[in-house]
Amino acid sequence: MKALKDKILEEGEVIGNDIVKVDGFLNHQIDVVLLQAMGKAFKERFSDKKIHKILTIEASGIGIAVMAALEFQVPVVFAKKDQPSNVGNEVYDASVFSFTKNKKYTICVSKKYIKPGENILVIDDFLANGAAANGLIDIVRQGGANVAGLGIAIEKGFQSGGKELREKGIKVESLAIIEGISSNEIIFRTL
Amino acid sequence: MKALKDKILEEGEVIGNDIVKVDGFLNHQIDVVLLQAMGKAFKERFSDKKIHKILTIEASGIGIAVMAALEFQVPVVFAKKDQPSNVGNEVYDASVFSFTKNKKYTICVSKKYIKPGENILVIDDFLANGAAANGLIDIVRQGGANVAGLGIAIEKGFQSGGKELREKGIKVESLAIIEGISSNEIIFRTL
Numbered sequence: 001m002k003a004l005k006d007k008i009l010e011e012g013e014v015i016g017n018d019i020v021k022v023d024g025f026l027n028h029q030i031d032v033v034l035l036q037a038m039g040k041a042f043k044e045r046f047s048d049k050k051i052h053k054i055l056t057i058e059a060s061g062i063g064i065a066v067m068a069a070l071e072f073q074v075p076v077v078f079a080k081k082d083q084p085s086n087v088g089n090e091v092y093d094a095s096v097f098s099f100t101k102n103k104k105y106t107i108c109v110s111k112k113y114i115k116p117g118e119n120i121l122v123i124d125d126f127l128a129n130g131a132a133a134n135g136l137i138d139i140v141r142q143g144g145a146n147v148a149g150l151g152i153a154i155e156k157g158f159q160s161g162g163k164e165l166r167e168k169g170i171k172v173e174s175l176a177i178i179e180g181i182s183s184n185e186i187i188f189r190t191l
Numbered sequence: 192m193k194a195l196k197d198k199i200l201e202e203g204e205v206i207g208n209d210i211v212k213v214d215g216f217l218n219h220q221i222d223v224v225l226l227q228a229m230g231k232a233f234k235e236r237f238s239d240k241k242i243h244k245i246l247t248i249e250a251s252g253i254g255i256a257v258m259a260a261l262e263f264q265v266p267v268v269f270a271k272k273d274q275p276s277n278v279g280n281e282v283y284d285a286s287v288f289s290f291t292k293n294k295k296y297t298i299c300v301s302k303k304y305i306k307p308g309e310n311i312l313v314i315d316d317f318l319a320n321g322a323a324a325n326g327l328i329d330i331v332r333q334g335g336a337n338v339a340g341l342g343i344a345i346e347k348g349f350q351s352g353g354k355e356l357r358e359k360g361i362k363v364e365s366l367a368i369i370e371g372i373s374s375n376e377i378i379f380r381t382l
Contacts, residue, residue, distance in 0.1 A: 023301065023303075024304075028268065028271070028300075028301055028304060029266050029267070029268045029303075029304045030253075030257060030260070030266060030267040030268070030269070031266055032257055032260040032261045032264070032265075032266065033264065036261060058249065058250035059249035059250040059269065059271075062221075062250060062253040062254050062257075063253050063254070063257045063267070066221060066223055066226065066253075066254045066257055066258065067257065067261075069223040070223050070227060070258075073223070073224065074223075075216075075220050075221060075222055076220070076221040076223060076254070077219065077220045077221070078219065078221070078250065080219070080250075109219075110214065110219055110220075112214075112215070112220075113215075113219060113220045
């Protein structure tokens, strides 16, 4: 998606060889015009699927998921990190290791909001090792629902998450795939 | 806002005398059609103000803020809870006591995203004692920006936050004000 790639090049902040911070338009401040365009792009890329619900994870995934859900006209469910006291005990959960924060945490979704047979589109801001995505997919399946696909804003193509998920037969659509970072320059995969 | 009040009556879950859980359409699962209507309602209620930016707090505020921002065509900034390692040290922060979770936490916003002179609309899902709202207002002012107003989805009118903020001269617009909960029944303030 050209608008997203352009924005990453203009405002993304490269740290070392593997981190691109997008706090200026996605992860802290949000450009809602771009976000809306991203929502429309996900709708196009998954137009062949009947989607019943979108599942994401707090906090950065919520904005993207909401905008995509507006296009699909379906509800969003966002997984909570660590089990908040007021969610209740009836949850599906999964353990996720965050390489960014170097710690393990639990994500959970109330059983009320994943129903058997639903086609659920999983959406998240980043895909790197696939830890969060695999946790969300695990939760969808615990609920007896189907993973309709995985919609990602920015995939780190030089990490293995996307490749492994595609090899498992999951339709992964990333709006921008970073192939690598070289001398502070971001190189995108050209499809 | 009738659609929101109706939804609270239909799906809100009353716990004790002071908690209304809205996990079915706002705080865990999100009804995006309702969310879009809420965004439009905020646009109407603050149409007299020039708004440069919307500030909210992760995670439940993000969806509402994004939808309102789409109406205003301005960016959203969401305050982070506790200082994540990758936000950088250049932040405005405020201490917030959560009565729901009975603990104090810090919220922070990068100094890059609050600029002197900006008119900032603060949006959040709930207003009870006003702890989170006051923290966000504090951050806006630390940045030399102006609080254009406070837009709230659900105000607990039987707690003091809204009254105190209005007495300080802040324009507070709540889409639904719960006056009280009696015998498991939610009573709204009629304006």
